[in-house]
Amino acid sequence: MGWIILCILVLTGTAIWPLGRWAMKDSGEPAVVGFWVSLTVAVMCGIGTALAGDWRGAPAGVWVAGGLMSVAYAVGFWICVMRALQIGPAGPTATINNLAMAAGVLYGLLVLTPGRATIWTWAGLVAVCAALVLLGLGKPSANGVQRTTGARWMRLVAIGGAFSCLSFVIQAHVGTLYPVHKYVFGLAAFGTAAVLLFPVMLRDRSRFARRRECVGGVALGLVNGAGLPLAMVAIRQLGAEVVLPVTVATPILLVLVIGRVFYKEHLSTAAWIGCVLGAIAVAALAYGGA
Numbered sequence: 001m002g003w004i005i006l007c008i009l010v011l012t013g014t015a016i017w018p019l020g021r022w023a024m025k026d027s028g029e030p031a032v033v034g035f036w037v038s039l040t041v042a043v044m045c046g047i048g049t050a051l052a053g054d055w056r057g058a059p060a061g062v063w064v065a066g067g068l069m070s071v072a073y074a075v076g077f078w079i080c081v082m083r084a085l086q087i088g089p090a091g092p093t094a095t096i097n098n099l100a101m102a103a104g105v106l107y108g109l110l111v112l113t114p115g116r117a118t119i120w121t122w123a124g125l126v127a128v129c130a131a132l133v134l135l136g137l138g139k140p141s142a143n144g145v146q147r148t149t150g151a152r153w154m155r156l157v158a159i160g161g162a163f164s165c166l167s168f169v170i171q172a173h174v175g176t177l178y179p180v181h182k183y184v185f186g187l188a189a190f191g192t193a194a195v196l197l198f199p200v201m202l203r204d205r206s207r208f209a210r211r212r213e214c215v216g217g218v219a220l221g222l223v224n225g226a227g228l229p230l231a232m233v234a235i236r237q238l239g240a241e242v243v244l245p246v247t248v249a250t251p252i253l254l255v256l257v258i259g260r261v262f263y264k265e266h267l268s269t270a271a272w273i274g275c276v277l278g279a280i281a282v283a284a285l286a287y288g289g290a
Contacts, residue, residue: 001237002233002234002237002238003238003286005230005233005234005237006234006238006242006243006246006247008227008230009227009230009231009234009243009246009247010246010247010250010251010254012223012224012226012227012230013227013247013248013250013251014250014251014254014255014258015223016220016223016224016251017251017252017255018255019216019219019220019223020033020216020220022212022216023212023213023215023216023217023219023220024082024216025212026212027086028210028212028213028216029207029210029213030078030079030082030083030086031078031079031197031200031201032200032201032207032210032213032214032217033078033213033216033217033220034073034074034077034078034079034082034193034197034217035194035197035198035200035201035217036213036214036216036217036218036220036221037078037190037217037218037220037221037224038070038073038074038190038191038193038194038197038221039190039194039217039221040217040218040220040221040222040224040225041186041190041221041224041225041228042186042187042190042191042193042194043225044186044221044222044225044226045183045184045185045186045187045190045191045225045228045229046183046187046191048182048183048186048187048229049183049184049187052183054180054181054182054183054184055181055183055184058178058181058184059178059181061177061178062174062178062181062184062185062188063184063188065170065173065174065178065185065188065189066184066185066186066187066188066189066192067188067189067192068166068170069166069167069170069171069185069188069189069193070188070189070190070191070192070193070195070196071163071192071193071196072163072164072166072167072170073163073167073189073190073193074192074193074194074196074197075159075163075196076159076160076162076163076164076166076167077097077160077163077164077167078197080156080157080159080160080163081093081097081156081157081160081161081163081164083156084153084156084157084160087150087152087153087156088150088153088156088157089153091135091136091137092136092157093153093157094136095132095133095135095136095137096157096160096161096164097157097160097161097164098132098136098248098249098252099129099132099133099161100161100164100165100167100168101168101244101245101248102125102129102168103164103165103166103168103169104165104167104168104169104171104172104240104244105125105168105172105240105241105244105245107168107169107172107173107240108172108176108235108239108240108241108244109121109240109241112172112173112176112177112240113176113239116239116241117241117288118288119288120284120285120287120288121241121242121284121285121288121289123284123288124245124281124282124283124284124285124287124288125241125245125281125285127277127278127280127281127284128245128248128249128278128281128282128285130274130277130281131249131253131274131275131277131278131281132248132249132252132274132278133274134270134271134273134274134277135252135253135256135270135271135274135275135278137268137270137271137274168244171231171232171235171240171244172235172240172244174232175231175232175233175234175235175236175240175243176235176236176239176240178232179232179233179235179236182228182229182232182233183229185232186225186228186229231243231247238289239289241285241288241289242285242286242288242289245281245282245285246282246285246286249278249281249282250278250282252278253275253278253279253282256271256275257275
């Protein structure tokens with residue numbers, strides 16, 4: 001069952017890319033999209049909590065983890081990382097954010113389930129990190145515009161990268177220790193994230209009427225809301241050392257391959273090597289997890 005769930009997560013992770021790209025085009029505001037995503041996921045998790053009743057007996061650690069996750073998601077991802085993508089080079093920004101996945105994996109291997117990893121797991125983790133770096137180097141700039149790093153970009157990616165590390169650690173923590181309370185965790189995390197982003201919406205009331213950001217954010221929220229509880233179950237069954245790298249790297253590989261095959265997009269040599277290395281890494285992680 002865990003492997004079936006993992007395949008579903010890869011598909012939902014792949015769907016997020018075109019949805020996010022559409023929602024953010026024409027200078028879309030990240031915080032506005034993030035608000036609608038957070039609100040949608042919070043509503044879905046609230047319904048799940050009411051139906052499953054997993055709020056009963058939920059330990060304080062779940063609520064604390066949700067609160068920390070909300071800051072990491074709202075501030076770290078939507079305000080820092082997404083803004084860094086708009087003003088700086090896409091490849092390095094995405095790479096730093098994606099490599100934060102290693103923090104969650106190491107936390108799971110060294111703290112939550114010590115002694116669980118095999119040599120294949122470690123080899124797969126190293127390979128997937130190398131693949132993400134190569135894919136970042138081979139990622140084209142948005143609209144063909146070459147952007148350079150600067151002091152503001154460096155501050156944003158440093159803060160966003162640190163929060164991304166925290167986000168992956170929390171996902172590993174909750175998925176391993178509290179998977180039964182997955183809906184409560186999602187409600188606490190994304191409900192609070194929506195509250196954190198709400199003041200941004202109030203600064204300009206016209207942001208509530210922006211159709212693309214609203215529709216795109218709700219669509220992303222529906223995908224994320226469906227994937228979050230599945231991710232918690234998959235982490236419990238397969239381990240963060242398998243779920244996090246596979247769900248981060250594989251959608252990127254699929255999007256690049258789909259773009260090359262169906263849209264004739266150009267892939268650099270680094271990107272091709274990254275695709276091959278990423279496929280090998282995923283196979284090593286799957287073998288180690290099995």
